[in-house]
Amino acid sequence: MNDYGLTVQGLTKKIGSKTIVNDVSFDVKKGEIFGLLGPNGAGKTTIIRMIVGLINRTAGKVIVNGHDLDVHFTEALNEIGAIVENPEFYGYMTGYKNLIHYKRMSQKDITDEKLQDTIKLVKLDHAVNQKVKTYSLGMRQRLGVAQAILHTPSLLILDEPTNGLDPSGIREFRDHLRMLANNGISVLVSSHLLSEMQLMCDRFAIIDKGKLIHIESMQETTNMENDLLREVTFTTNNSESASLALASKTKTGLTLEILNDTQFKATIDYQSISEINKLLVQSDIHVYEISSVKKTLEDRFMELTNSEREVSLR
Structure with a gap:
């Protein structure tokens, strides 16, 4: 058939x-x-x-x-x-x-x-x-x-x-x-x-x-459970304290961007979200919300077409 x-x-x-x-x-x-x-x-x-x-x-x-x-x-x-x-x-x-x-x-x-x-x-x-x-x-x-x-x-x-x-x-x-x-x-x-x-x-x-x-x-494009990096925003009781706590406990050179007094953003893979949350809780940081920017078809399209153009220019 x-x-x-x-x-x-x-x-x-x-x-x-x-x-x-x-x-x-x-x-x-x-x-x-x-x-x-x-x-x-x-x-x-x-x-x-x-x-x-x-x-x-x-x-x-x-x-x-x-x-x-x-x-x-x-x-x-x-x-x-x-x-x-x-x-x-x-x-x-x-x-x-x-x-x-x-x-x-x-x-x-x-x-x-x-x-x-x-x-x-x-x-x-x-x-x-x-x-x-x-x-x-x-x-x-x-x-x-x-x-x-x-x-x-x-x-x-x-x-x-x-x-x-x-x-x-x-x-x-x-x-x-x-x-x-x-x-x-x-x-x-x-x-x-x-x-x-x-x-x-x-x-x-x-x-x-x-x-x-x-x-x-x-489904592959929009699947959150993959190894692609994505921007994740954490809302806590104190973003500065959260940043210092993570800096002292992570060894991978995690880069954070403090957005305001209670929010910071990290570019990480899916598995790292729970790890960061665990470290924050262990450091007595209150985590109120974790939001991840879901990958869109437009993101994937730009990623692939830009990559193809970079290869062709070499």
């Missing part, structure tokens, strides 16, 4: 002597939301356009739900639903008639029951008979998702899907994607909005200057 909705192997795109995408490989599991991250111009949209067959590949393979795009082109494309940039519709027609128009063009047989189920799934049943020109951007996005999944694809590809959406629209859209993933659809999302991607994705890949530089799960 194939566990992947998408497999990309050695994807490369060259235009003349310039390499736009350089030997990119990754998998998207079934029922997973996979984020494709990178700065503008990194090659994310080029990768998506190659996957859906809008532009030719210089090298590499694309396998969609077990179908090789080079060998079974039609079968592979039938497994894909995509929104590349903003979805476009006939504004003078209702949402329902737009979907009927797409249904007639589909190479798959789409029943009326499937059409109605899809409309309910994206929660557009209250507005599907209104003209699309009256739709908000969020409603257009939902109609775009309905069109993209109407033919029951195994893979949904979205390029910057939350552009222009307000905060409530973004949250609603995120909830829809999670619902689709829970139903077994693989979702590939490209975006530069890191805070949203952190809430949306199960795993992510970072593309920088056409190269894939890192793949990681979101």
Whole structure:
């Protein structure tokens, strides 16, 4: 049984002597939301356009739900639903008639029951008979998702899907994607909005200057119980006394920053938090609060991309 909705192997795109995408490989599991991250111009949209067959590949393979795009082109494309940039519709027609128009063009047989189920799934049943020109951007996005999944694809590809959406629209859209993933659809999302991607994705890949530089799960990124250093603030009855007590009892050259009379900050790993707390209590220092700054996707993104740039400059 194939566990992947998408497999990309050695994807490369060259235009003349310039390499736009350089030997990119990754998998998207079934029922997973996979984020494709990178700065503008990194090659994310080029990768998506190659996957859906809008532009030719210089090298590499694309396998969609077990179908090789080079060998079974039609079968592979039938497994894909995509929104590349903003979805476009006939504004003078209702949402329902737009979907009927797409249904007639589909190479798959789409029943009326499937059409109605899809409309309910994206929660557009209250507005599907209104003209699309009256739709908000969020409603257009939902109609775009309905069109993209109407033919029951195994893979949904979205390029910057939350552009222009307000905060409530973004949250609603995120909830829809999670619902689709829970139903077994693989979702590939490209975006530069890191805070949203952190809430949306199960795993992510970072593309920088056409190269894939890192793949990681979101759980690994935000996990507090790892060896990465983080800033931890201790609230005590006396920060000066706490600093002196720790200076006399630690041998590792712990560096503290006194913030005010009762708070100090230390840059330490996860295990050291309890050790410092223990030393403070043993020194009769009252500890009222310990707060750690949780690592974000933005922190990880900057850490990895800056590291890659430093390596390239050597």
